[in-house]
Amino acid sequence: MTKRAAEEHIAPESHIVPISLYVGIWATLMVCTGLTVYAASVDLGIFNIVVALVIATLKGTLVVLFFMHLRYSTKLTMITVIAAIFFLLILFSLSMTDYLTRAWSTSIH
Amino acid sequence: MATSDMDIQVAEHALQHHFADMEQQQETSTFGMWMFLLTEIMFFGGLFCAYLVYRASYYQAFVEGSQKMNIWLGATNTAVLICSSLTMALGVRAAQTGRRKLMVVLLLITILFGLGFLGIKAIEYHEHWENHEFPGPNFHFQTIDKTAPVDPQHTEIYFSLYWAMTGLHALHMVIGVGLVAWIIIIGLGGAFTPAYFTPVEVVGLYWHFVDLVWIYLFPLLYLISKKHGGG
Numbered sequence: 216m217t218k219r220a221a222e223e224h225i226a227p228e229s230h231i232v233p234i235s236l237y238v239g240i241w242a243t244l245m246v247c248t249g250l251t252v253y254a255a256s257v258d259l260g261i262f263n264i265v266v267a268l269v270i271a272t273l274k275g276t277l278v279v280l281f282f283m284h285l286r287y288s289t290k291l292t293m294i295t296v297i298a299a300i301f302f303l304l305i306l307f308s309l310s311m312t313d314y315l316t317r318a319w320s321t322s323i324h
Numbered sequence: 325m326a327t328s329d330m331d332i333q334v335a336e337h338a339l340q341h342h343f344a345d346m347e348q349q350q351e352t353s354t355f356g357m358w359m360f361l362l363t364e365i366m367f368f369g370g371l372f373c374a375y376l377v378y379r380a381s382y383y384q385a386f387v388e389g390s391q392k393m394n395i396w397l398g399a400t401n402t403a404v405l406i407c408s409s410l411t412m413a414l415g416v417r418a419a420q421t422g423r424r425k426l427m428v429v430l431l432l433i434t435i436l437f438g439l440g441f442l443g444i445k446a447i448e449y450h451e452h453w454e455n456h457e458f459p460g461p462n463f464h465f466q467t468i469d470k471t472a473p474v475d476p477q478h479t480e481i482y483f484s485l486y487w488a489m490t491g492l493h494a495l496h497m498v499i500g501v502g503l504v505a506w507i508i509i510i511g512l513g514g515a516f517t518p519a520y521f522t523p524v525e526v527v528g529l530y531w532h533f534v535d536l537v538w539i540y541l542f543p544l545l546y547l548i549s550k551k552h553g554g555g
Contacts, residue, residue, distance in 0.1 A: 231420055232413075241410040248402045248542075252395065255547035267543035274539045282413045282532045284525075289351055292358050299362040303369045307376060314377045 230287035240281045247274050338520040350522050357526045361533050368537055371489050375544060378485065382478035388468050389482030390548035392457055394448055398546040401444050402538065408437030409535045412504075416528040419521035424511060427524070431508050434531070438501045445494055452483070459484040486545055493541060496534045503527045 251270045259266060280286045285296060343349035379386045415430035456464035459480045467473040507527050510516075516524055 232417065234414065234417070237410060237413050237417070241406060244406045244409075245403060248399060248406065251543055251547065252399050255395075255543070255549075264548075267547055271540050271543050275536050278409065278532055278536050278539065282409050282535075283529055288354065291351075291355055295355065295358045295362055299365045302362075303365055306366070306369050306373050310373050310377060311380070315380065 230284070232281065232284070232287075236281065240277050243277060244274050346519060350525075353522045353526055354529070357529050361529065364533060368489075368492070371485065371492065372540070372544075375485050375489070378478075378481050379548075382474070382481065384469075384472065385474040385478030386482045387549040388465075388474050389479045389486070390546060391468060392452070392455070393486075393546045394451065395546050397444055397448050398542055401441050402542045404437050404441045404444065405535045405538050408434050408441070409532050411437065412528050412531045416521070416524050419511070419516050419524040420518060422518040424514070424516070427511055427516070428508055431504050431511070435501055435504050435508075438497055438504070442494060442497055442501075445490065445497075452487075457483050458487065489541055489545065493534065493537055496537070500527075500531050500534050503530060 247270050251267055254266045254270065255263065257263075279296065285293060339346055339349060343352065411430045411434045415427050415434060418424075418427035418430055452458060456462050463476070463480050463483070465476040465479045467476070467479075504527060507524055511524070
C-alpha cells in the first residue's frame, strides 16, 4: 500500500465521546445504585422487584449505549445486541411458561 | 485529525490484507466481539434463568438467603465496578486520541478497581464460608422467621446460585484484569495510535459487559427483601 492510500484509509469513523458525557453517565450510574439500595428498603410488595429491575435495566442501557459505544456503532452491531436480548427473553419466557404452569395440570386431578 | 508518519506506518502494519481499509477492519473486530458477548449473555442467561425458576418456586427461602448478604459490601462493589467502567471508557478515549501515557495510567486505575472488587468479593466469600453458607455437606442454615420456617435445602439452592453466578462473574473479572494488563504492556510498546486501537476498544467492551452482568446480579442476589441483612 502506498503512503497516500494508507493516509486515506487511516482514520476509521470513530466517534470521540466528550469526557463530560462519560462523567455524566458515571454520576447517573452511581445515583441509580444508591437509589436501588434505598428502594429495596421500602416495602413496595410485588413492585420491589419491578423497581429493582427497571433501575438495573436503565443502568445497563446507559452502559451499553455510551460506555460500549452502541449509540455510535453500525446497524449490524445494533441488530446483534437486539438479537441477544430477544433470545434471552425467549429463554426466560419459554422456560417460565413451562415451570409456572406445571401446577395447573396437577390441580385438575 | 492530523496523521503523523508514524500513525501511517502503524496503520500499514495493522491493516490485514483481507480487509479493504482500517474502518472495515475495526468494524469487523467490534462485530466479532459483540457476537462473542452475545454468547456470553446466553451463557450467563442460563444461570439467570435457573435463578428465575427457583426464585419463583422457593421465594421465601431466597428472601432468607439474601438476608445473609452484606448489602454494603455489595453496594460498594457495585460502585467500584462503575468507577472502573468510567476509567476504562476514558482509557479507550485516551487511546482514541493518541494519549499513550494517559491511557496507561487510566487502565492501571481500572486494574486497581478490578482488584479492589475481587478483594471485597474475597472478604464476602470468606464470611460465607465461615458461616457454612457454602452448598455441600457442611452447609448449615438456621431459618430466620421461626413462624414460617423455610427448608434449608431450598436456601442451599439460593446459595448454590449465589456462588455459581458471582463465581463465574469473578472469573470474568480475573480474565478482564489479565486482558487489561496485556493491553497496557503492548500499549507501552507503542502498539496503538488513533488510527489503530481496536484491541483497546474490544477489551473495553468485555470489561463493560462484566460490569453489566454485576448491575443485574447485585439487586437480584442482595436486594430481594426489604429487610436488610442484620438490620
